[in-house]
Amino acid sequence: MATRRDVLKRIAAGATTSLIGPALLGPAAKAQVTSEGVWKTTGSHWGAIKALIKGGQVVDVRPIDEDPNPTDMINGIKGLIYSPSRIRYPMVRADWLDNRERADRTTRGDNRYIRITWDQALDLLYEELERIQTTYGSSGLYAGATGWRATGQFHSCINHMNRAVTMHGPYIKKVGDYSTGAGQTILPYVLGSTEVYAQGTSWPLILENTKTLVFWASDPVKNLQVGWQCETHESLEYFDTLREKIAKGEIKVISIDPVRSKTQNHINCEQLYINPMTDVAMMLAVAHVLYTEELYDKAFIDIYALGFDRFIDYVMGRDDEGIERTPEWAADICGVAPDMIRDFARLIASDRTQFMFGWSVQRQQHGEQPYWMGAVLAAMLGQIGLPGGGISYSHHYSSVGVSTSGATMPGAFPLNLDLGKTPEHDANFGEFSPVIPTTRWIDALLNPGAKIQYNGNEVTLPDLKMAVFVGNNPFHHHQDRNKMRQAIRNLETIVAVDYTWSATCRHADLVLPGCTQFERNDLDMYGSYANSGVLAMHRLVDPLFQSRPDFDIFAALTERFGRREEYTRGMREMEWIETLYNECRDANAGKFEMPEFADFWDEGLIRFPRGEHWVRHAAFREDPEINALGTPSGFIEISSRTIEKFGYDDCGAHPKWMEKLERSHGGPGSEKYPIWLQSCHPDQRLHSQMCDSEPYRATYSVQGREPIWMSPQDAEQRGLGDGDLVRVFNDRGQLLAGVRLSDNFPPGVARIHEGAWYGPEDATIGALDTYGDPNTLTMDIGASKLSQATSANTCLVQIEEFEGDAPAVTAFGGPTEVVF
């Protein structure tokens, strides 16, 4: 339905002074009929693909020809579609069907389910929503958690679930996310933007101007394989250029990381080893050197920043703590020799330096501090806003650094209710907060009504009774499985919609099979930031088994309270896709000519020319008064009075070194559990997506278990060899994993990639995880009272050889079907 504003937008959209050349059609994306079958094109977080369809089956999947750096994970897509873990039918937990809210909740996770019909399933969902709204009001329902939904602007399950469930009644929503919670909360106070999801300085300008490039806890070559929208892999080409420039000695690149990263090995750069979780100690010492040796940019600090003196008093020991943060002081903590710290400080001050921070370093206790301190160092160097200088927190993500085309991208299926529409049930949150920090929902289940501090506000945790998860797997991304298992016993009803039996589905009462994105038509942005094009996503095969698109599922739900027509706006899949395309085409008219829908759909991919190079923070540097930052003062805040006034003991007036609850390499708890377990983003999955792809998982699993990467020294000490089965444990939990030895890992550091599926031996709390989900072991505390973000990377473990008969892996495959 075109609104009045759409029409008016169309008037103005035609307006432009200079016409940019027409969009280019990508003929390689066109469907092709060959003797072997039909090649069809679609997209994914892993990039655009073409798939060979034969006899109604996907028999081959390849990247499209335009993809300059396709990811290996494309080889996992076929196994994802035809996984034995696919949800085939709507199912309910055995005891729950008869007893509902009075069912035994201690058996959640025992994987016993009963098959029901779609009509029964949707009636149950509607009845439960109705019961919760009527009995407990809005605060009883948690439907706000969302995750990395499958790509596609129309079928995005986040939008479908939100629109349909909101149509019925309001619910508790979340703020923040698991990926960047601490970063996106602290940086607005410091640099005036969340930064973590912002477009960054264009790579060509970095390659041209940067003399020293510092990857601080960042592994872009690993993480650029996936994107939030259809990934183009366009920024990976710059890493090849970087490798050449390093080889020629034209640029110095340093990776500050306890581990030799995939990026370091790919571009062959230097490593500066640092003890885990001690980055802030080293950074403070670098600031000490810059200050005492007068290597910092005083003029920049005067014009562009506030609160420097206060911070320097802390660095020089002229405050309450009275500790001078010298390289010698830091060396004991961070494991970097004093002279190396001095050399590093002098190097970065000597010429143009660009910092690039990854995200895992802020997923720890006090995760705000390294990000704040990084900004302080960048401010002291005075290069923020210069091409190839300053600081970035996003260049490892979704091809940030590829300049934006300027084209308007297609919109999405509406997440909100249409104008003037209201839910069936009125909002009724009682004394509870309607929005909670996303990682605190388990605490809410354990302590409903408790008051917690969050970002300057007091949040009253709600008394949740029902949760709805759609295309979202909290039994992967939340910390401390055993605490979770205890907590969810306080939920009367858990509903999960997914295409695969994730651990979240296995702990749900009602499970509905959505289809994969490869079983429906859609369209997507090509490139999350560069707006490189618009991609047609052709259905490869029909939905498998009894699975359905989320659109059909939620349209059928809204039908149960008489609002289907409003939900769908009377349009079907292809009408929606054509409408979204035409709105995009109209908005681009006069700027970027796009073909008629039929031609677009036939050709598959429209490309737009790359935009102009761009420098982050340049406008602020050019005129800090007019282009003020979004901080409370408009300037870079080296110290923040706003945060100070919150009065938190774990995030104060300026960045500080604070000891962690547990820390390896001589830190607290390291005598009992000496090994730091990092659970960074996987190399061969997208979070937990694709772990269920059997042939692909077989390429990296060890004795059928998730690999734990560790140093030869730690292995030798424990009598372990590559390929051994080990038990990894601490006071919070235990898991089985397969040893992979690598020189990339120093002593005291081990890695299990997050997203490994949780496969407990049985439904008991404390059960051994048979596959190797690292969040069986991680700590579930807020990073601080400021962000309440995840602290997954503050985690110590012990590793020992597993003796006896190893239990079978329970994480994959369907449930045990109970038949009456």
Place this chain on the structure above:
Amino acid sequence: MSLKSTLAVFWRTLSSPPATISLGVLTFGGFITGIIFWGGFNTAMEFTNTEDFCIYCHEMEDNVYAELQETVHWENRTGVRATCPDCHVPHEWTNKVARKMQASKEVWGKVFGTINTPEKFEAKRDELARHEWARLEANGSLECRNCHDYDSMDWAAMSDEAVYYMRPAAELNTGCINCHKGIAHHLPQSSGESPVLVVLESKAVTDLEEGQQYFAIDAVELFEDEALTQTAGSLELGAPVEVLARSGNKMQIRLAAWRKEKGFGRVLYHDFGLNMRKAVLNKDTATNAAIVHASETRNDDNTGLDWSEVTVDLWAVSRGFVKDEQVLWDVAAESYASDCSTCHAQPDPEHFSANAWPAMFNGMVGFTNFDEAESKLVLTYLQKHSSDFVEAH
């Protein structure tokens, strides 16, 4: 006989006094002739009032007439159809004649070929459309209302969305064309403006009154002097101003604001310690104490910066304002809800403070399709509806 000598004979005959015809015959003859001419005139008027005449020119037939055929005014459920003159020719006689005289210009265009190709027509479309819009705006969309009447609308039969838009329009008796441009013909492609500005302009007030408060819907340019020769800066979208004096299409306005005592003080903010922009001044204006009258200075405990309260009297063209600021927020709320829910559920405006919103907004705006004006409008809306202004829930 040459044409010239024939005309000379004719003129002589006309100019001679009558010798053989009675006064009665003359008078009667004149009466009859008058009837014939009047009838002819009216016949001509009637003929030029038919669609056949309108599309006699291929410029009309090939362009606007063909476009009409795609619309509901050509073909619909009930078979009622609007013809060209129904909308484009006033039904009342004096206006009709006036419109006809105007139309001679279009005939001129036909004869001299200013719109005789699709490209030329397209190039002229904006100007032609603006003439018609201006006429319909001036008469309150009279020709539309010959058929469509607010009083006869059955609100219950409308969709909720239609009611949402139509109700306020009915209450203000807004002319139809203000919102429904492009309903029968294609829209021109040359307005050069931001979509939200086009929407807001349709709601702008034309007659600003002294002593009243108005809200800027555009980056209205400011001047130091009444002659509008010395530029002083520009207003931000949503900035409230008080009209001190009117002079033709110009007016003197007063800005009451606060500014930071760091830099040149070029940015004027809504209130003490609040990073909501009201106006941006040029350096010369901002540093001219004769124009910017500073009074109280206070220290902001949240940042350590000094702020001072200022009043600034400046001149502007009296165009680009609305009386009711809600007009701005309705447009902004719609933009925010649709553009910021593509990837996730958008946070409620009151979830963050006015000073926190710029940072949250800056971090995500790259994912939206907002242009500069829409960005500014939405950010101001979020700040204005933030926890500083709405009781947090």
